[in-house]
Amino acid sequence: MKVMQLLPELNSGGVERGTLEIARALVQQGHTSLVVSNGGRLVPELEAEGSTHIQLPIYKKALSSLWQIRPLRKIIEQHQPDIVHVRSRVPAWLTHFALKGIPASRRPHLVSTVHGFYSVNRYSAIMTHAEKVIAVSDSVVEYIRQNYPTCPPQDIVRIYRGIDPKAFPHGYQPTAQWLNQVYNDYPQLENKFLLCLPGRITRLKGHETLIQLMSQLKQQYPQVHALVVGGADAKKQAYLDELQNSVQQHGLTEHITFVGHRSDIREWLALSDVVLSLSNQAETFGRTALEALSVGTPVIGWKRGGVAEILSQVYPQGLIEVDDQVSLLRNIQQHIEHPVTVAPVTQFSLQDMCQNTLALYQQLLQRK
Structure with missing residues (x-):
């Protein structure tokens, strides 16, 4: 052909x-x-x-x-x-x-x-x-x-x-060298329960929801820290500034870290304890959610679009009705108190x- x-x-x-x-x-x-x-x-x-x-x-x-x-x-x-x-x-x-x-x-x-x-x-x-x-x-x-x-x-x-399961193998662990570098650059991440929101900095990805969540979690769970993995292109710089101001106003500067655009996304997904998918609009597929599940990290996300299709087949306990903030908070609390590992992914x-x-x-x- x-x-x-x-x-x-x-x-x-x-x-x-x-x-x-x-x-x-x-x-x-x-x-x-x-x-x-x-x-x-x-x-x-x-x-x-x-x-x-x-x-x-x-x-x-x-x-x-x-x-x-x-x-x-x-x-x-x-x-x-x-x-x-x-x-x-x-x-x-x-x-x-x-x-x-x-x-x-x-x-x-x-x-x-x-x-x-x-x-x-x-x-x-x-x-x-x-x-x-x-x-x-x-x-x-x-x-x-x-x-x-x-x-x-x-x-x-x-x-x-x-996705290629060999590129995102189940149980993958970042190397000691990579971890040392990360803890050197971001000492605030060490020994924390990490919630990760991956994706470019745009209004669609649900960063405001993450800020609200962390406001509710920080008193009860001081060990929880949020990671935003993704960069802002020049046109979105004003929105990134807006987000960082909001983090400051909510007193979350010590609880949320923006690490910018990264090419080592597999390592960040594996380092995280829970990956979130909170987009304001349905995604057609949801590749990053699948990559996280593939390495064994639980994903919690809204029940719509491609992410819902992946979660319903691979990790249904991570599905939350769209914009149900109460269930989202409860589900995250459950994962903090009873950490789980995702079974190997055989689909997709x-x-x-x-x-x-x-x-x-x-x-x-x-x-x-």
Whole structure:
């Protein structure tokens, strides 16, 4: 098979990671993997693993992007992929117009992946105009069915995103060297019961809920300390300042630590006693929650979106009805008083995700 994946850029994020994972699986199984994007820091890794990267500026939500239709058509005609797999709305629109100019007999099969709960409009509808539409969770299947009823239900295929259990092994412990460095940088974390809220600093991630929680916990449980693992990009700096002021006003400076953007997320998840998932909106999947459960750290989170799907299968005792602050507090208290370890996770593997995606490609090819 020859498969061409299209996405805006290759810097960081779930869409990018999923693209690399499928590219790697294709190469490992003897297929040809092509990726079209505007480039980014993950390109060297992609190419080192045997894929071909073709740079094209298909990332701007602007009319000027229409100039890329002809170059994209040329690339598709030159490489003649069997499958074109679009993972984002701008590339999906450009591909739509590029394929129109290729005779039907020479057109590749078209697959899309709906990675997010996009705003519902004609612009987003393009993600449902493919022969097969991959949804990354049951919540996304439901979103497509409710908002895009013209998308045939039999063409929607739920393929959960997955993680490599070898990268997040059950019972994983950070090295002594790493721990020494952390306790050197953040002495306030030593011998504490750590509640971790991972994720970028945005209004969506539930940081205000964490501050309220710590206000309620600090008197009864002085050994509890909260960790915020995630950085703020330049546009979110004002919100980070706002959060830090709120921490100060609540008298929590000694109880909440912001460690910024970290590339060693596995270590932080393993160091934590409980990981929280408190996003104000449903997440399509909830990869970080799965990574925490995989290393054996309990996750407590709101019962919605992909996180609820993961928790209901792996750690149902961590599910809390959305915005039920009383149950959330009670559940955390229970975990403080009776610490638990999560059983090894056997679902949601990267291998399953790759196998199911490649099987879907093969299924389309057999239609010819």
